[in-house]
Amino acid sequence: MPQLDGFDFSFTDPPYNVGKNYGQYDDRMPENKYFEWCDEWISMISERSNMMAVYPPKIYIRWFLNRLPDHHLVIATWNPYGAIRGLYVHQYAPLLLPKKPYKKVQDHWGGCMVPGCGYFFTEKTYGHPGYTSEHITRLVIDCCSVAGQIILDPFGGTGTTGRAAKDLGRKAVLIEQNERYCEIAACRMGQEVLL
Numbered sequence: 001m002p003q004l005d006g007f008d009f010s011f012t013d014p015p016y017n018v019g020k021n022y023g024q025y026d027d028r029m030p031e032n033k034y035f036e037w038c039d040e041w042i043s044m045i046s047e048r049s050n051m052m053a054v055y056p057p058k059i060y061i062r063w064f065l066n067r068l069p070d071h072h073l074v075i076a077t078w079n080p081y082g083a084i085r086g087l088y089v090h091q092y093a094p095l096l097l098p099k100k101p102y103k104k105v106q107d108h109w110g111g112c113m114v115p116g117c118g119y120f121f122t123e124k125t126y127g128h129p130g131y132t133s134e135h136i137t138r139l140v141i142d143c144c145s146v147a148g149q150i151i152l153d154p155f156g157g158t159g160t161t162g163r164a165a166k167d168l169g170r171k172a173v174l175i176e177q178n179e180r181y182c183e184i185a186a187c188r189m190g191q192e193v194l195l
């Protein structure tokens with residue numbers, strides 16, 4: 001990220017510190033270390049991007065809201081099928097959106113499709129333990145940017161932000177530490193991998 005600049009908008013779904021296996025990255029840090037790390041990447045995004053939105057971990061919403069006081073909390077409710085997964089009921093995803101998006105944010109956020117519910121691809125197909133809903137990513141990008149703008153996602157994973165940005169006529173730069181996920185992202189965007 002230090003070598004990049006000039007983004008119109010950033011959207012990211014960061015690691016949640018819940019012990020997922022992303023390869024090299026340690027997803028189970030002591031809480032204070034996790035917050036220090038989040039503080040660092042939020043600062044880096046803020047310096048490089050006019051606006052940002054984050055898909056925060058539910059248990060840390062308060063911390064993220066304090067850290068991003070210019071943001072609204074938006075609740076994206078999941079569609080009934082996606083809300084029930086295995087033994088658990090996940091009914092919503094919290095999102096932190098800028099207070100002044102390009103489009104009004106009301107009325108978009110019900111019945112969102114979530115990954116793994118059979119509507120999109122499944123975890124088995126992509127081999128990634130925490131990819132983001134393409135439906136929600138699309139809504140966020142649509143509200144917070146306009147065609148032709150450049151979007152940054154510093155935790156790119158399997159490229160959901162890139163795919164949605166491309167479909168909506170935006171450009172995107174994704175950063176991802178795991179080469180396998182970079183390859184998946186490149187496939188999803190129909191591009192060659194430039195490593």
Ligand SMILES: C[S@@+](CC[C@H](N)C(=O)[O-])C[C@H]1O[C@@H](n2cnc3c(N)ncnc32)[C@H](O)[C@@H]1O
Binds near residue numbers: 128181
């Ligand atoms: C929740 S996932 C993002 C999912 C992504 N939006 C998608 O749909 O696939 C978080 C990602 O951050 C990556 N990551 C963790 N630390 C990183 C770092 N320091 N730099 C870049 N990526 C990192 C992980 O490998 C993981 O793919």
